[in-house]
Amino acid sequence: MTREELMRRAIELSIENVAKGGGPFGAVIAKDGEIIATGVNRVTASCDPTAHAEVSAIRAATSKLKTFNLSGCEIYTSCEPCPMCLGAIYWARLDKIYYGNNKTDAKHIGFDDSFIYDELSLKPANRKLPASILLPKEAIKAFEAWTNKENKQIY
Amino acid sequence: MTREELMRRAIELSIENVAKGGGPFGAVIAKDGEIIATGVNRVTASCDPTAHAEVSAIRAATSKLKTFNLSGCEIYTSCEPCPMCLGAIYWARLDKIYYGNNKTDAKHIGFDDSFIYDELSLKPANRKLPASILLPKEAIKAFEAWTNKENKQIY
Numbered sequence: 431m432t433r434e435e436l437m438r439r440a441i442e443l444s445i446e447n448v449a450k451g452g453g454p455f456g457a458v459i460a461k462d463g464e465i466i467a468t469g470v471n472r473v474t475a476s477c478d479p480t481a482h483a484e485v486s487a488i489r490a491a492t493s494k495l496k497t498f499n500l501s502g503c504e505i506y507t508s509c510e511p512c513p514m515c516l517g518a519i520y521w522a523r524l525d526k527i528y529y530g531n532n533k534t535d536a537k538h539i540g541f542d543d544s545f546i547y548d549e550l551s552l553k554p555a556n557r558k559l560p561a562s563i564l565l566p567k568e569a570i571k572a573f574e575a576w577t578n579k580e581n582k583q584i585y
Numbered sequence: 586m587t588r589e590e591l592m593r594r595a596i597e598l599s600i601e602n603v604a605k606g607g608g609p610f611g612a613v614i615a616k617d618g619e620i621i622a623t624g625v626n627r628v629t630a631s632c633d634p635t636a637h638a639e640v641s642a643i644r645a646a647t648s649k650l651k652t653f654n655l656s657g658c659e660i661y662t663s664c665e666p667c668p669m670c671l672g673a674i675y676w677a678r679l680d681k682i683y684y685g686n687n688k689t690d691a692k693h694i695g696f697d698d699s700f701i702y703d704e705l706s707l708k709p710a711n712r713k714l715p716a717s718i719l720l721p722k723e724a725i726k727a728f729e730a731w732t733n734k735e736n737k738q739i740y
Contacts, residue, residue: 437719441726473740474740478644479654479673479740480635480640480644498628498634500634508727510716512672512676513672514673516705517668517669517670517671520668523634527715527716529719529724530719530724531721532721538728539732542676550668559681561682561684564589564661564685565592566685568685569599572600572602572603572663575609583606583629585628
């Protein structure tokens with residue numbers, strides 16, 4: 431399939447998902463022009479705030495290929511990924527992102543992508559969501575255990 | 586439970602998870618001092634690059650409470666959330682974050698949290714992961730369908 435055909439499939443999924451009661455988002459993960467897996471936004475339907483189209487597609491693709499590393503694959507998403515999904519795309523090692531709508535379009539229909547991008551660009555102390563450090567001297571013991579462990583699976 | 590006790594539980598989970606072959610990360614979601622759910626890093630074990638401790642804890646908590654909105658709850662995580670997890674925490678509407686290790690500690694033991702934070706702070710065109718806009722005039726139709734839909738569940 432061409433890039434346009436792959437994106438059109440992601441867009442179709444996003445439109446179909448509105449009719450099914452989900453959010454207006456769809457994604458396709460492809461390798462060498464073939465679809466590996468798809469995903470749609472199922473946040474409200476599945477009571478899972480992480481079930482965005484991209485995260486759902488990544489989970490489906492890694493489950494199908496039995497790997498946590500999708501290098502060599504590309505993601506076609508109907509909307510620019512939010513910070514959560516962009517982070518997931520980095521962790522999944524995807525090669526490239528194609529997107530249709532952007533975060534400003536998403537803001538105009540009531541989604542918080544743009545707000546979260548703004549928050550992440552602030553220093554932690556200036557964010558609306560407060561964060562505090564607690565027991566760092568105890569927490570570091572897990573990292574020491576990781577460092578000392580032999581035969582660990584690094585990713 | 587006190588804040589320190591809740592964080593100590595997250596740290597215990599992170600240390601136990603290393604012994605079990607997972608990454609050195611654990612998280613607890615609590616409401617009014619009671620644990621709602623916990624999570625550990627199962628990226629390699631479950632072939633899921635999104636299965637960080639915080640995302641896993643959020644999914645477990647929302648599944649248990651049958652809601653996609655965790656306002657009123659706090660998250661105690663053994664390490665500062667990466668951008669994916671921080672985004673998930675915003676989407677879940679958690680009230681506050683407590684963390685032990687930070688992203689620099691994570692970098693020192695080989696995890697990419699710091700790199701992804703750096704990437705997100707760049708303009709998209711300057712990131713190592715390329716992104717292109719494709720078919721925006723077709724993609725916007727899903728947002729129009731969403732706008733025109735009645736009785737939709739907004740989140």
